[in-house]
Amino acid sequence: MGDVWASLELNGWSIAGIVATLLATWLLASLARKGVRAALARVPNLTVGVQRLAERIVVYGIWLIGIGISLSFLGASMQPVLAIALVVGVVLVLVLRGIADNFAASVVLQTRHPVAVGDxxxxxxxxxxxxxxxxxxxxxxxxxxxxxxxxxxxxxxxxxxxNSAHGARRSEIEVRIEHPGEPGTGAENASAPDPVRALVVEAVEEAKGVHRHESVQLRPITLGAGRAVYRVRYWHHPQHGVAVTDAVVDSVASALAARGVRAVVTSDLPPAPLTPPMEL
Structure with missing residues (x-):
């Protein structure tokens, strides 16, 4: 830095050049800030924080160039200045790399709209x-x-x-019913499987929050001696899954109990059993 200061030539012309350069830099930075602000205003859903960050990057870059030109009017040797600027630039790149990555990603997020506030x-x-x-x-x-x-x-x-991209989300519960018509179960009136399935579907449809324009699906998982296991799928608002599932479990359990059908209704779905490859 001592070599830089020793090479300075301070006179009227250099001072005039510095003043003119700094004024031009200030004017150009102001115009650039307004131009960036106007350009980013056309980008939909771009937050104020992103706009301000872009403005600052452009303005700081213009001021760095203006200061470099001002130093040249003093006759300073530019090699040390360029070396310092290069070191500072490398440090800034390393420090701001994460910020720059996040800024670029924010522009993509707010222009392509894969997510939005409220999703x-x-x-x-x-x-x-x-x-x-x-x-x-x-x-x-x-x-x-x-x-x-x-x-x-x-x-x-x-x-x-x-989960909110399509305006609805599907959830499911499992219903484990003691085999209809088995003696001693109290389910002799529901000896055929179809009435029990219809009862479950109707109970799900009546639960608060279940969408009516998407049909309820009932899939048999296990049908054997002693019990029947069904998976019931239904659609609801994407952010109301817990409340709707609670309502569905209560509705199905109450409906089956009212008909005397012994069953277990749960939203805690068990993992799929392991199957040997040769049996797939």
């Missing part, structure tokens, strides 16, 4: 509702009241699920 998403083992999209992260609120900040680059780089 329920699953990412990194968390499930929650999107409350904010900013230049750094997607903020979600989980069902148990936690706030999670998922970096934008991480969200785009990994797989994530948008």
């Amino acid at each position: 329920e998403i699953e990412s990194g083992g968390f499930v929650g509702t999107v409350t904010e999209l900013n230049g750094r992260s997607v903020v979600i609120r989980t069902v148990d009241g936690r706030t999670v900040h998922v970096p934008n680059s991480e969200l785009l780089g990994e797989r994530f699920v948008n």
